[in-house]
Amino acid sequence: MDVESLPEPWSSVSDRLRRRGLRWTPQRRTVIEVLAGADGHVTGAELVERCRARDASTIPSTVYRTLDVLEELGLVRHGHDPNGREEFHVLPAAEHGHLHCRECGATWEVGEERAATIAAALRGADGFEVDIGHVTLVGRCADCVARAAS
């Protein structure tokens, strides 16, 4: 697979890096290829795993460092799952959040609209602009609350 043949914004990553005085390396190419094939969410460990599948000589620290620069380019955004582990949002388009029910273990997304409502509630008193996508909110879903009440 050739990076140049990938859809935007992946195909222009090499140029964007060079324009910033950064470099285009085989290791970064591997990470990009993996990310291009993984829309949505991926944990750090998964990413490392998939890179190693393509290139057995992949080193974890290199992957994590590459993710840092890709985050600066806005291609990924890191957050934390219910256990605090790293999770990357690939091509973060719409602002969205994650909810996790501690009782039934389910995790799901809240769309842009709800996210905006929550952000507004937080901005309320002291003007804090929350990055709602950064963490997974933990609690109990409506079903489990109802079950506990009965």
Next chain:
Amino acid sequence: MDVESLPEPWSSVSDRLRRRGLRWTPQRRTVIEVLAGADGHVTGAELVERCRARDASTIPSTVYRTLDVLEELGLVRHGHDPNGREEFHVLPAAEHGHLHCRECGATWEVGEERAATIAAALRGADGFEVDIGHVTLVGRCADCVARAAS
């Protein structure tokens, strides 16, 4: 220091454990003594560190396991800091949350009232009961937003 001479709820921990068929051990005593002297918030690493100061033979896994049982008794509650690391709320009285500004690095608490407003916003559409204290919300504080806008 004698655990029995500590203020409640610490002094009754040994009995509460035994009543549940659990055991009162020197290792658990050490953790209790440390927690009793650490109101507010402590990270897992800090706790291990302080236990080791009292008893050099302290083993991390024992401390973490003790914290698990103390969480079941409601004496601590674990959460995650902005980097996803564990953080324990000692004697969680009022429901409260934590905000962290990614730009200036400050972290502060939001009181019970604000926490309730945020929880209400989340409960809104689908009845999700958030545990607002479980994670540290990341974003930008009003000052940094204003500074960026100018």
Next chain:
DNA sequence: GTGGCTATTGCGAGTTGTTGCAATAGCGAT
């Protein structure tokens, strides 16, 4: 006070990252 059941401990290995440092290798200039 002793004995037995089983909760806990200690330990070693594994997971998920992070960091410092010397060696390597992109990239723009010549």
Next chain:
DNA sequence: ATCGCTATTGCAACAACTCGCAATAGCCAC
């Protein structure tokens, strides 16, 4: 095509936990 500057890499060590398992030791009953 070559050179030099310096961004990156690989490696090794560390940080913060987590888990399985055999050995230890609380606790309750007698």
